[in-house]
Amino acid sequence: MSANFSTIAILGATSGLGEGFARRFHAEGKTIIATGRRLFRLQSLQRELPGLQIQEMDTSSITTLPTQISQLLTTYPDIDTVITMAGIQKFFTYKDPTSTSMAEIQLEISTNLTAPAVIAHAVIPFFLAQNRPTTFVTVSSGLAFVPAPVFPVYCATKAAIHMLSVSLRAQLHGTNVSVLELAPPYVDTALDMEHREDLVKSQGGEEKAVKPMGLEQYLDAAMERFEAPRSGEVAVGFAEMGAGKWREAFGPILGMMGTKG
């Protein structure tokens, strides 16, 4: 499948998985457009990776998002693959209302769920008008299938991304647009840096805490699965188990509804 990716926009490529995939796909000779809020990080990536294109973008700015995407597609009309990578994760408990705020809850939902849904709304008609294979990649998580209660809103957004991806894929079946859901396990990135200490404490200390997969190990596995996805989910490790169990349980019901999803 990734053989069809030629010009890839990675929305959220200033660190972690997005930056990692930018490096991997760039090394395969693909054209990459990397976006994110931190322009200095995009510029330093651009200095390192010849030919890499960059665009500053804040996907949580929902009202300006359609214009930002339209500018992206106008500037780079050869884009055939969009990866909606940008995401944030908040650690809090409803038992202590001071551990979060309305603004934080809204930002987490806007960044992780509203933005990808709005990006799909802007990108899918552009893709459908192309006379070539195109791919829309969403980013969920193993926590879309089994929640970690310390991330209550995060897990809810990722479960919703799974549902959005299944529906989108069913709607676009038979067209030139493929929908892939990247479902990573726990990987060592900056995503949980703000609260990693609290996370370890909540699991009873270093000894007992779940350890993240190394970034390069994850990328090796994900790149291989991108080549020939086994289902709509490009899932690794714990996420592969979650996605597999979901398909096993609900695949037959989807079939009764006339779709594979």
Ligand SMILES: NC(=O)c1ccc[n+]([C@@H]2O[C@H](COP(=O)([O-])OP(=O)(O)OC[C@H]3O[C@@H](n4cnc5c(N)ncnc54)[C@H](OP(=O)(O)O)[C@@H]3O)[C@@H](O)[C@H]2O)c1
């Ligand atoms: N690491 C894991 O264990 C794991 C597991 C499952 C799923 N995921 C998902 O993988 C994706 C990438 O996470 P990561 O682990 O690579 O974390 P990360 O290192 O913190 O990277 C997050 C990326 O999202 C971008 N981003 C965040 N808010 C944004 C906004 N409003 N506008 C534009 N870009 C924004 C960041 O760029 P700027 O800050 O420069 O804007 C950065 O490039 C997320 O969707 C995450 O939920 C991660």
